[in-house]
Amino acid sequence: MYSDLSKRRSRNQAGLSLVEIMVGVLIGMIGIIVIFQMLATSESRKRTVSAGSDVQVTGIIGLTSIERDVREAGYGFSSAGYDTGITPVMGCMVNAYDTARPTPAFTYRLTPIQIIQGAGTASDTVIVLRGNGNTFPAAHVFTESTDTSKKTRGRAGISPRDYVLIGRVTPTLDCMTAEITDVTDVDALTIRHNQGSYSYTLYLPDGSTSVGTRIARHNNAAPPTSFTAGYIFNLGNGPRRNIWTVNQVNQKLQVTNDLLHSDVTASITDPPTPAGPDGVNDPVEVADNVITLQAEYGIDANNNGRIESSEWTTTDPAAVVQWANVLAVRLALLVRSGQFERTTVTTTVPSWAGGQFTITNLDGSASSSTPADPANNWRNYRYRVYETVIPLRNMLWGSNIRP
Numbered sequence: 001m002y003s004d005l006s007k008r009r010s011r012n013q014a015g016l017s018l019v020e021i022m023v024g025v026l027i028g029m030i031g032i033i034v035i036f037q038m039l040a041t042s043e044s045r046k047r048t049v050s051a052g053s054d055v056q057v058t059g060i061i062g063l064t065s066i067e068r069d070v071r072e073a074g075y076g077f078s079s080a081g082y083d084t085g086i087t088p089v090m091g092c093m094v095n096a097y098d099t100a101r102p103t104p105a106f107t108y109r110l111t112p113i114q115i116i117q118g119a120g121t122a123s124d125t126v127i128v129l130r131g132n133g134n135t136f137p138a139a140h141v142f143t144e145s146t147d148t149s150k151k152t153r154g155r156a157g158i159s160p161r162d163y164v165l166i167g168r169v170t171p172t173l174d175c176m177t178a179e180i181t182d183v184t185d186v187d188a189l190t191i192r193h194n195q196g197s198y199s200y201t202l203y204l205p206d207g208s209t210s211v212g213t214r215i216a217r218h219n220n221a222a223p224p225t226s227f228t229a230g231y232i233f234n235l236g237n238g239p240r241r242n243i244w245t246v247n248q249v250n251q252k253l254q255v256t257n258d259l260l261h262s263d264v265t266a267s268i269t270d271p272p273t274p275a276g277p278d279g280v281n282d283p284v285e286v287a288d289n290v291i292t293l294q295a296e297y298g299i300d301a302n303n304n305g306r307i308e309s310s311e312w313t314t315t316d317p318a319a320v321v322q323w324a325n326v327l328a329v330r331l332a333l334l335v336r337s338g339q340f341e342r343t344t345v346t347t348t349v350p351s352w353a354g355g356q357f358t359i360t361n362l363d364g365s366a367s368s369s370t371p372a373d374p375a376n377n378w379r380n381y382r383y384r385v386y387e388t389v390i391p392l393r394n395m396l397w398g399s400n401i402r403p
Contacts, residue, residue: 055289055384059335062253062287063386069128069242069255070329070390074112076131077165077233078398079139089167089231090323095176097220100261102279105220108241108258110165110175112395113329115295117314121358123246123292126331127258130242130394131235133162140232142166147223149192150232155183158191160200161237163218163259168230176225177235179218191232195219246293247283253290253333254283289338291383295331296354298389312354326395330354332387344379352387 080090092110108129116125135157144151150166158164160180167175178193185192195216202210241258261281296314298307299322307327317326332352350357359378 055335055337055382058287058289059333059384059386062290062333062335063388065253065255065286066126066244066293066331066333067388067390069130069240069244070113070126070331071393072130073128073392074130074394074398076133076235076239077110077129077139078112078394080110080165080167080231080233080398089169089173089175091318092167092173092175094165095174095220095224096259097177097218098259098261099215099217100263101281105224110167111323112326112392115297115314115316115329118292121292121360123248124295124331126244126293126295126329128240128242128244131163131233131239133157133234133236135234140234141230142227142232143229145227145229147226148194148219149190150227151187151190152232153189155189155191158183158232158234159237160198161214163235163237163239164191164193165233165235166227166230167233168227174225174227176220176223177218179216181216181219193219195221244293246290248291251289251291251336252285253287253293254285256281256283287333287335289335291334291336291359292357293331293333294352294354294357295329297326298328298330300325300327323395326392328389328391330387330389332385334359335384335386337382339382341380341382345382346379350383350385352385357385 077090090110093107094110096106096108097104098106110129111127112129114127114129116127118124140152140154140158142150142152152158158180160182162180164178164180165175166178167173180191181194181198182192183190193216197213197215199211199213202212204210239259243256243258244253245255246253258281263278263280263282265278265282296312297317299311299313299317300307301311302308303325312330317323330353332354334350334352334357349359361376361378
């Protein structure tokens with residue numbers, strides 16, 4: 001009896017067998033695998049959601065920024081396209097000058113907005129021209145002129161530092177810009193745009209004033225055009241010709257002010273030069289993960305007061321009379337999530353009201369419109385389209401403004 005009890009105690013103290021240990025280890029490994037799989041799935045979903053949220057924010061910021069700018073297009077010179085009998089200078093080529101530019105003399109078209117269609121897979125470029133004057137934007141008429149002065153019928157609202165557009169219709173259509181330097185002539189009619197330094201009055205928040213000095217950087221010592229009479233449009237002291245485009249190297253929506261050249265940083269593609277960082281006007285980055293920008297004009301060709309579906313076009317309204325019928329523009333931003341998914345999540349090419357976008361692969365190669373080739377790795381990203389229609393309100397209001 002003692003022997004049987006000893007055998008039972010010996011079996012009870014023998015511990016786990018090798019098979020039992022291996023089964024326990026296997027169960028533990030399966031549990032670890034399941035846990036890590038759940039963590040990986042959770043982390044992947046978190047990155048997807050986070051990237052989607054980032055895209056939503058950047059898309060809204062980008063679209064809102066362009067929309068706010070386009071709504072101001074034409075401010076200060078909207079009456080330039082009134083009709084052929086009043087101030088028909090809309091669309092003229094403007095001779096401008098900026099001593100800060102590598103080549104000071106340059107030109108641009110007098111249009112509230114200009115859409116340059118991108119070639120191939122390139123994004124469109126949207127150019128917005130607007131002033132910021134504090135007075136009613138009617139044209140001033142001048143009847144006498146020299147290379148550095150204009151005699152107006154009334155110079156109210158024009159001050160030193162203001163950037164003005166000078167235009168004429170006859171004998172040829174000519175336009176130029178100038179920086180006002182003096183309005184103190186006793187005739188109360190003459191304005192001057194001299195070269196060199198000049199003084200101006202600063203109005204401080206507390207009601208006091210002080211005198212500032214600056215150099216006229218926008219006045220050409222050798223004006224390309226000699227005027228005898230014409231029109232002056234006051235663009236204020238901070239006009240902008242904003243050039244909106246997408247840098248397809250780093251996929252950022254950016255904007256530059258073509259009327260105020262600033263070059264203090266080297267670009268992502270151009271190395272510094274002995275004369276400066278890169279000789280290019282520095283862009284301001286507005287939003288990232290932007291793939292392309294597309295835009296169209298809305299031209300009321302039949303003069304019925306609205307834009308029909310067939311009246312949206314990419315054709316530039318070059319004629320002066322056409323600008324009176326440009327009521328709106330529509331544009332779209334295609335933004336892409338920064339998260340590369342392991343599986344295909346986008347099966348069709350995104351589109352907008354103007355048609356289908358053109359998307360390239362990550363290496364820049366072209367992609368088919370109906371993806372089938374696994375090399376089309378753009379499909380492993382999620383996309384969102386932001387589009388809007390923006391009325392050109394200043395053009396609508398300006399059509400009734402006479403000088």
